Amino acid sequence: MFRTLKNDIDVVLEQDPAARNRLEVAINYSGVHAIWAHRLAHWLWKKKFYFIARYISQVSRFFTGIEIHPGAKIGQRLFIDHGMGVVIGETCEIGNNVTIYQGVTLGGTGKEKGKRHPTVEDDVLIATGAKVLGSMRIGRNSRIGAGSVVLKEIPPNSTVVGIPGRVVIQDGVKVTRELDQINLPDPVSDKFRELEGEILRLKRELNNLKKQQEKSESKI
Numbered sequence: 001m002f003r004t005l006k007n008d009i010d011v012v013l014e015q016d017p018a019a020r021n022r023l024e025v026a027i028n029y030s031g032v033h034a035i036w037a038h039r040l041a042h043w044l045w046k047k048k049f050y051f052i053a054r055y056i057s058q059v060s061r062f063f064t065g066i067e068i069h070p071g072a073k074i075g076q077r078l079f080i081d082h083g084m085g086v087v088i089g090e091t092c093e094i095g096n097n098v099t100i101y102q103g104v105t106l107g108g109t110g111k112e113k114g115k116r117h118p119t120v121e122d123d124v125l126i127a128t129g130a131k132v133l134g135s136m137r138i139g140r141n142s143r144i145g146a147g148s149v150v151l152k153e154i155p156p157n158s159t160v161v162g163i164p165g166r167v168v169i170q171d172g173v174k175v176t177r178e179l180d181q182i183n184l185p186d187p188v189s190d191k192f193r194e195l196e197g198e199i200l201r202l203k204r205e206l207n208n209l210k211k212q213q214e215k216s217e218s219k220i
Helices: 002-015 022-028 030-046 050-064 187-219
Strands: 105-107 131-133 158-161 166-170
Touching: 002 022, 002 030, 030 050
Parallel strands: 105 131
Antiparallel strands: 158 166
């Protein structure tokens, strides 16, 4: 238990340059408080103390702004940065060394029964405001860009952006945990640029055809 608590603190010191020491993290970081409250609530949930488990999760939500259902399964070294507005559903499963930024939702898509929330594998980063909805798997070492909406399974070593989320990088090489949330690829903009280039090419061809036709008519 103490090793788990230490890991929860150490991952903040590794990932957040504003964190200065363990005491500061333990007292002032709401993401750490939410994770610790969840570990207690999840233990009670597994013992079938459902009411008190839900009560703890709601109290934690009130104080931290982070809602984690006590049924969710969370691995080691989860880092919730800032965390306000983060929602993690009941059947969600989160692996080790996962980073989640504020406003992220790991939710369902309706009133379906059984496994209805995502499974997030190890070493995944989910950026600000991303929504991952439904029972699908986010492959290890993947990165979900800010504001993306992911509705389908994501293979390992991928970078996803857009609404709906599109895989824009997948080369089989381990993706670094750092994510440039400003200079993300924009597949929609890229497609518009391709179309613009195609329109310009067609205009040039049309002008050439007009010139040839004019020359033919002048000879007649």
